[in-house]
Amino acid sequence: MIRPLVFSFACFTSCFAAKRPNILFVFADDWGQQAGIYAHVLGKGGINDLAKTPNFDKLAKSGVLFKNAFVNAPSCTPCRSSILSGRNFWETGRGAILQGAVWDEEISTWPLLLKDSGYHIGYTYKVWSPGNPRDAGIGGTANAFVKSGAKFNGFSQYVYNCASKGVAVKDAKEELYREVRSNFNSFLKVIKKDQPFAYWFGPTNVHRKWIKGSGKELWGIDPDKLKGKMPAFLPDVHAVREDLADYLGEIAAFDAGLGILLDELKKRAENESTLIVVSGDHGPPGFPHGKCNLYDFGTRVCLAIAGPGVRGGRVVDDFVCLPDLAPTFLEAGKVKVPEAMSAKSLWKILKSKKDGQVDPSRDAVITGRERHVFSSRPGYLPYPQRAIRTKDFEFVINFRPDRWPLGDPFLLDTPKEPGYSLLENQTFVTLADEDAGPTKAWIVSNRKDPKVKPIFDHAYGKRPREELYDMNKDPDQMKNLAQDPDYSGTVKKLRARLMKYLRDNNDPRLVDNGKFFETSPMTDGFKRPVKSQKPKLKK
Secondary structure, eight states: OOOOOSSOOSOOHHHHHHSOOEEEEEEETTOOSOOHHHHHHSOSSSGGGGOOOHHHHHHHHHSEEEEEEEOSSSSHHHHHHHHHHTSOGGGSGGGGSSTTOBOOTTSOOHHHHHHHTTOEEEEEEOSSOSSBSTTTTTTGGGGBOOTTOOGGGGHHHHHHHHHHTTOOHHHHHHHHHHHHHHHHHHHHTTOOTTOOEEEEEEOOTTSSOOOTTHHHHHHOOOGGGGTTTOOTTSOOSHHHHHHHHHHHHHHHHHHHHHHHHHHHHHHTTOGGGEEEEEEESSSOTTSTTSTTOOSHHHHEEOEEEESTTOOOSEEEEEEEEGGGHHHHHHHHTTOOOOTTOOSOOSHHHHTOOOOBOOOTTOOEEEEEEOOSSOOBTTTBOOOOEEEEEESSEEEEEESOTTSOTTOOOTTTTSSSSSOEEEETTEEEETTTTSOOSHHHHHHHHTTTSTTTHHHHHHHHSOOOSEEEEETTTOTTOOSOOTTOGGGHHHHHHHHHHHHHHHHHTTOGGGSGGGHHHHSTTTTTOOOOOSSOOOOOOOO
16 A cells, blocks of 8 residues: 655545645656556566656556556547546547547637636646647636746757757756746746636657657666566567657656746645645656557556545556546536536545545546558548457457558658658658667668567557457567457457447447548648748748
């Protein structure tokens, strides 16, 4: 059992009843379940052994740490659509995709509902993008606080650039920390007396691209200490270990930013009146099983909650999905939760005294995916998936197994590797739904090696319609048991439960063979102009 540390958010029931709490939502781009505290909670021997997240760990120990928190969709925009709206991603119209996403202004969001109830709201860096209009759901740029800049989003790039000019690494880091502090203070200083606030801190530095070698050079994370700790879907070679160490370095930078915010709350004596929630929008980018995959490495994320009304010092096993944060925030702010929100508030868990499984009904989560960028030639077609994850199993349905799960590899054997081709004003990129980076490049370059080919095929090859993984025997989800006769009963049971949930929650994928997702405008995607046009300058 985890006990509270220095400052406690254990349970301020009287304060919670008297005043609506402030809300600080700290949300990292592309951050999965990589934090130091999870090495202790879930067991050592994996990549979390090297994660440096002291601020998150401290907050988690004083609040509630969730072992089984998942995103609804492992793709930035649809994940954020679900969090803002408190709905399944497929219930958000064109917000259910990434490239070509358009926000439906008729969908209620928790930040704007809080604002209507008297909260001062604002954000720094990213809330909802790519998509149109940018940062919809929180009022767009009108509620942005970035006057001090957005250099933090390119953390390692900025530090290395400063170093090339003779600036000490420590000093370059401090400048980025000052940016975070200044942006937050610019938000806090315009709050009216006794007005509660809701602030969304959304840096994108954990999203690629970061500088090669930065994990070790900036944060002391030795890639070769990951040797023997790599999951089965990642080659245990130096190039991949270094890439992962650099990713952990960006998480360390994000955690440092979190520390700045917590420090400012403490200075203003707002720490005990602020509900603090910290998480990420999906798993690591540019790694097999990560971003754009329904495996745990892609959908399972860190989640810690502390503050007024929360009984802290606990670790819970309940399966929760991040859309549940929307009704949780509204309930905290004493705002009526719209009936259209299909997610459920977490307050039953947060107020409980129990560790482990608190709410027996929270024994599974539903995840899914439609179109990220594009997955098949010709056009911007989705790779439709839905999955149910329980304590013991994950069951996945790939509705179009004829398509490539992470993009078409058709250019891999051309002179440019990987490459692109501009056809009819649309761009087709090899394996486009996995971010470019050293890990992807190493696997692709060595794909014909007999030792690497199984990893390449598993990550990028076509997948069967159904997948089943025994999480107790195969936590890395490498052996598909869907056709194993010994698991036929499990497949039948989970398939029925998943399909019932999709039907009960009006998933368009089940209507007319997914016509909604398979036709314009959902397949229009992002069109690049063949020739760039220079803007006319005023004389």
